[in-house]
Amino acid sequence: MKLATQIEAIFYIKGRPLSIEEIYAYLYQQGSESSKISAENRALVEDALIELMNDYAHRDSALEISETEAGYSLQLKNEYGYLLKELVPAELGKGALRTLAAVAIKNPILQTELIDLRGSSAYQQVSELVKLGFIRKREQADGRSYWLEVTNKFHQYFEISNMAIS
Structure with missing residues (x-):
């Protein structure tokens, strides 16, 4: 050889x-x-x-x-x-991964509830995760917060079936 x-x-x-x-x-x-x-x-x-x-x-x-x-x-x-x-998303820090995991587990979760769980640093992490396409924000119909939920990109990237996690 x-x-x-x-x-x-x-x-x-x-x-x-x-x-x-x-x-x-x-x-x-x-x-x-x-x-x-x-x-x-x-x-x-x-x-x-x-x-x-x-x-x-x-x-x-x-x-x-x-x-x-x-x-x-x-x-x-x-x-x-x-x-x-296009093919390799930016590496996520430990905090962003934990925030993403919290969103995935609760899917969907109110942003205010997520901040209570993860602390104020989660605001920046949510922004990063939205920008990378792993989560999306929807306005809450009867409140001032946002609903956060994982996207298809999250399921594809982490090779998770699209079934609901409960």
Whole structure:
């Protein structure tokens, strides 16, 4: 098995930038600790990285091997960045996820009730979740609050059937 191919597998599995020391440690099953490696072993890893970078540079691929301050990584080429906005919603913080979970469990829930449960920071989280399309707001017919409910995008993204949660 080629060293470059093993490194490609490590990048795919780890999904984050890795230093040469980390790559070496994973290759030789020494865990993820950044340990000192010999100049000879460093050169082996660097040569395999160059081979892998050249391979990606010469194939018709949406991916590339990139070197950043954080290390080397397998990433999407810049020209395909427009797909990220459509296909991968922004990561939600822990607070927004908890707010989304509260809305999903109570579905629908009055915004005032949600604020009582989650605190005033939920106002900003609701705004973010509406903007991302995970929840929608409906005016309350006989009050000043809003009804909040999850959308089809929520069900699709989290792969939850559309049946009511009670």
